[in-house]
Amino acid sequence: MRQAARAEREQPSSELILDVRNAVHRYGSYVALHGVSISARRGEFLTLLGQSGSGKTTLLRIIAGLEMPTSIETLDIGGQDVRTKPAAQRDCCTVFQGYALFPHMSVLENVEFGMRVRGVAAGERKTRALEALGVVRLQGKENRRVHQLSGGEKQRVGLARAIVTRPSILLLDEPLGALDERLRIDMQSELLTLQKSLGITFIYVTHSQDEALTMSDRVALMRGGRIEQLGAPSDLYEKPVNRFVADFMGCSNLIAGQVSSLEEDGRVVLDVEGHRFSGRWTGRKAPEKGARAHMAIRAERISASPGGANQVPGRLERAVYKGARIEGMFATPIGTVVANLGAPSIPLGTGVVLRWDSEQAAVVPDDEARAGS
Amino acid sequence: MTSQAHSKRTLDWDKLVVRTFLVLWLAVLVVPVVMMLAFSFFTTEGMQTVFRPTLETWKTLFSSGRWFVGVRTLGFAFMVTAVALTAAVPFAFWLSKRCSSVALRSAILVAMTIPFFLEITSRTIVWRFLLGSNGPINRGLEAIGIPAQSWLLYSEPAVLFGMVILYFPSMFFPIYMAIELLETSLLNAAEDLGATPWQAFRLVVIPLAMPGILAGIVFTMVPAMAEFVVPQLLGGFNVNMLGNSINAALAALKYPTAAALSAFVLLALVVLAVMLRVSAKRSGVLASAAEGLQA
Numbered sequence: 001m002r003q004a005a006r007a008e009r010e011q012p013s014s015e016l017i018l019d020v021r022n023a024v025h026r027y028g029s030y031v032a033l034h035g036v037s038i039s040a041r042r043g044e045f046l047t048l049l050g051q052s053g054s055g056k057t058t059l060l061r062i063i064a065g066l067e068m069p070t071s072i073e074t075l076d077i078g079g080q081d082v083r084t085k086p087a088a089q090r091d092c093c094t095v096f097q098g099y100a101l102f103p104h105m106s107v108l109e110n111v112e113f114g115m116r117v118r119g120v121a122a123g124e125r126k127t128r129a130l131e132a133l134g135v136v137r138l139q140g141k142e143n144r145r146v147h148q149l150s151g152g153e154k155q156r157v158g159l160a161r162a163i164v165t166r167p168s169i170l171l172l173d174e175p176l177g178a179l180d181e182r183l184r185i186d187m188q189s190e191l192l193t194l195q196k197s198l199g200i201t202f203i204y205v206t207h208s209q210d211e212a213l214t215m216s217d218r219v220a221l222m223r224g225g226r227i228e229q230l231g232a233p234s235d236l237y238e239k240p241v242n243r244f245v246a247d248f249m250g251c252s253n254l255i256a257g258q259v260s261s262l263e264e265d266g267r268v269v270l271d272v273e274g275h276r277f278s279g280r281w282t283g284r285k286a287p288e289k290g291a292r293a294h295m296a297i298r299a300e301r302i303s304a305s306p307g308g309a310n311q312v313p314g315r316l317e318r319a320v321y322k323g324a325r326i327e328g329m330f331a332t333p334i335g336t337v338v339a340n341l342g343a344p345s346i347p348l349g350t351g352v353v354l355r356w357d358s359e360q361a362a363v364v365p366d367d368e369a370r371a372g373s
Numbered sequence: 374m375t376s377q378a379h380s381k382r383t384l385d386w387d388k389l390v391v392r393t394f395l396v397l398w399l400a401v402l403v404v405p406v407v408m409m410l411a412f413s414f415f416t417t418e419g420m421q422t423v424f425r426p427t428l429e430t431w432k433t434l435f436s437s438g439r440w441f442v443g444v445r446t447l448g449f450a451f452m453v454t455a456v457a458l459t460a461a462v463p464f465a466f467w468l469s470k471r472c473s474s475v476a477l478r479s480a481i482l483v484a485m486t487i488p489f490f491l492e493i494t495s496r497t498i499v500w501r502f503l504l505g506s507n508g509p510i511n512r513g514l515e516a517i518g519i520p521a522q523s524w525l526l527y528s529e530p531a532v533l534f535g536m537v538i539l540y541f542p543s544m545f546f547p548i549y550m551a552i553e554l555l556e557t558s559l560l561n562a563a564e565d566l567g568a569t570p571w572q573a574f575r576l577v578v579i580p581l582a583m584p585g586i587l588a589g590i591v592f593t594m595v596p597a598m599a600e601f602v603v604p605q606l607l608g609g610f611n612v613n614m615l616g617n618s619i620n621a622a623l624a625a626l627k628y629p630t631a632a633a634l635s636a637f638v639l640l641a642l643v644v645l646a647v648m649l650r651v652s653a654k655r656s657g658v659l660a661s662a663a664e665g666l667q668a
Contacts, residue, residue, distance in 0.1 A: 066561050087564045100562035104580045114566035117576070165567065 015042040017168055017201045018063065021074035025058055025067065025225075032058045033069070034225045040201050040218075042168070045192070047204045049212040049248075050222035056205045057097075059222075060171050063203065065090045078168050088117075092169035093162040097177060099154045101146045107133070107157050108142035114165040132164040133157075135194065152183045159194070169201045176211065188214055209249055213237060221245055239282040244367045246296035252327075252338040253302070255295045259287050259363075268363050270295050272334045277310045279361030292366050299327060301360040302339035308355035312337065315351045330354060406639070412632035420626050430629040434637070439618060439630075443637045446615040449529075450597040453536045457544040457593050460537075462586065465549040466578055470557060485542050493602045497535055500607055504531055527609035535603040540596065544589040551585025552578065587649065594645065598638050 018040040025033040033055045040046045048056040061067035063075070065087030075083045082090050093114070101110050111129040120128075133142055136156035141149070149157065155175060162170055175191070176184045192215055195202050206212055212219045213233045220230045229236055229245045240246035247254060257272035268281045270293055279295050281287045314330030314337055326341040332354065339354055346352070415422055416429045434440055472478045488496065502508055504526040511521040525531060555578065563573035579586075601616025608614075615638055622631040 064565055066565065087561075088567045088569060094562070094565045096558055096562055098556075098558060100556070100558040102559060102562070102577060113563070113568075113576070117563075117566065117568040117572045161566065 016040075016076075017042045017044075017078055018203070019074055019076040020059075020063065020072070022072060023059065023062055023069050023075070024071045025055075025062065026070045032225050033062075036222075036225070036227055038220055038227065038230065040169070040203060042201055043199045045195055045202045045204065045215055045217045047206060047212040047216040047219045048222060049206060049209060049219050051207055053224075054222040055225040056222050057173055058225075060094075060173055060203060060205050063169070064092060064094045064171050066094070091167055092171055093165060093167040094171045094173065095155075095158045095162050095175045097173045097175070099158040101154055101157055101161075103146050105146070106142065107138065107144045107146065107149070110146065110157055111142075111161045111164055113161060118165070128164055129160075132160040135163070136160045151179055152187065155179065155187065159191075163194075163198060163200065167200065169203060170195075172202060172204045174205055174207070176206075184211075191215065213249075221248060223248075238362065239280075240296060240362060240364050241282060241284045242364050242367050243294045243296075246294070246362065246364050250298075251296045252299045253295070253297045255297070255334055255337075257293060257295065259289055259291050259293050262287055262289065267358060268293070270363055275312060275334055277312075277361065278358040279310075279363040280359065282362040283365040285365070287363070287365070294364050294366070296362045296364055297356055297360065299338045300325070300340045302337065302354050302356045304339075304342075304352040304354060306355070307357070308360075309358040310361065311353050311355045313351060314339075314354045316341075316346060316348050319345060319348065409632045409639075410636055412629050413636045415629045415632075417627050417629055422628055430633045434630070434633050439634065440637070442613055442618050443615055443634070443641065445613075446598060446638075447641055449533065449536065449614065450594050450600075452533055453540055453597045454544070454590055454594045456533070456537045457541050458586070458590065461541065461544040461548050461589060462579075462582070465545055465552050465582075465585075466574065469549055469552040470555075470560065485545060488539070488542050493539065494606065497539065497603055497606045500531070500535055500538075501526060504607070526607065527611050529608070529612055531607040532604050532612045532614075535607040536597055536600060539600075539603060540593045543592040543596070547585040547588035547592060548582055549585070551582040551588075555581045583653075587653065590649070591646075595642060598642060 016039055018038075020039065021037045022035045023033050023037070024035050025031070036055070036059055038046075038059070048059060050056045058067060062069045062072070063077075065082065065085060069075075072083060075081070077091050080091070102113065105113070108126070108129055111132055112125045115125045115128060130139075130142060133139060136159050138153065138156050138160065141153065144153075146154065146157070155178075158175070172191075176187050179187060188211060191202075204211075204215065212221075213236075216233055218231060219233050219236050221228045221236060223244060228248075229241045231239075236245060236249050240249060240251070243254060255270075255272055255277075257270040257277070259268050260271040260276065261269045262281075263269070263278070266281055267278050268287050269276050269278045272295070277295055279297075283293075287293065312332045312334060314332040316328050317331050317336075318329040319341060320327040320329070326345055328339050328341040328346075330337045330339060330352070337354055412422075413430055414426045414428065415424055416427055417423065468478055468481060472481075503510055505511070506521055506523055506526070508526075510525060515521055559577055559581070560573055563577045564570075568576065599616050599619075601614060601620055604612045604614040604617055615634055619631050619634045622628075622634060
């Protein structure tokens, strides 16, 4: 479903708007970025996904010019080398996490700020600011003071203030982090619509895999100052390159075993304490016989109905009601397996044979060992 | 019913506290000021105060040229405030937002509080030695071939210098506090939106630091108007200030004169406060700065 929605969106052009190569950043002895490279095309929605401390915000601040990297090979915005340029002279603008609105200015003055410091005439400034406020649906609120606004409204002002100067790239630092669930979902689709209509490249920082999956053209999943995997949301979801990615993308079953045989069609057979399962190998490097690996299989892809190359007997131990589905925890010879239960739930203690197709199971290597640093 | 009775009792109690406070405040602050104003309309005859209302003392104040001391004092207070303000704002900004060494910042903050623990005379008198004609500064000048500068001590520049040093911490701390409260992300945002460092300073830092700046001006200007130690120590008899005149008048038991001079200072300060308030209101800095603090 998600892929279908994304395919309908306009494809970003092939023009490279952002090119970062080998960005290294240290705070004292702590390395925040270990030589990260990333690029974005004009009109692309690129998400930097990761937990706090993964380096995603540092990378964003380096692109913005608010942080000077310890070393960087390339930092081009719109084909222009901006490595030594201050933030004020870069063709990008940031929407800050805490909004960072100027508390001593009205909504209108906040939005006008970028044009004011560039010396745009007062009349034009006001017209454009009001237009931008219209885009974020804040008509009639231009004379409000910042402290009179709700969180969602502040968010919109921050957005209007950033887009009004028409930057090539909009950098968004967890922009929906402080909003409540309902508002966040509304803002997600609004941001997407806005991005599409403006054609601005969005670099979007978030820790929510759900946000990343719903909104992005591409996602860079970061950990410990490195990019673990960069690709379309479906790549990260269906073809995780290692255990960490599978886990972070919300895969509920990660079963550890050993690669026992390699098939010609890219499938591998995994040996888990004598039980054999087959699945697609999605690791970056070719699998090796005998190597430790994990089978990543999502709860919604396991069923009790016949069919599927993989099967294991299980007994229902616990059922968790999740609204749209019921999650069943099954005790099996290979440990607890989580599978979604059908609408008429089965009683606790029922023994079933859990089955899943080898096409639906990804086999991933252990997380790569970090060499040095 | 009971809760109503209870709240009524609490209300009475509140009223009592407020009234007691008002009475005390009147007795301690307002009455002396009114008495002072009253005294300025009396005269002295042979060490005795004559309690007959007259404008004589005020007339003498102007005819004797003592009013000019008031004007000079006002001018000095202005200059001291202006110099301290010009130095304190950029310095406070640097210390709060640009000084990356925590150790250096703490050291400077501690050093800035030390003057509050020292007695004014003892820390001002040091300058007499340093600035004197045989002091190290003049010796140093002579050593490099410049003749000793006699105006370094017992002069208006010496008094100005001494007072700026004395009042710098009073100007600095409120401004530092205000800038410290300003979130760094606002400066990032200004820079990110294309502001030059000067624009960010002018459009974001100054307006948000305005409550601190106004407090600093009051904390500097008011005591500077009444300052008499520094003019006496560093000005010798060459620089006479209102504070010195008041002291001299008191020593000579000329209470009406002292009262008139004090009233003059008070009047000048009231005019100043009104001016500050009007100008702040006109530019809207107070209202918006207060909002800034609320947010």
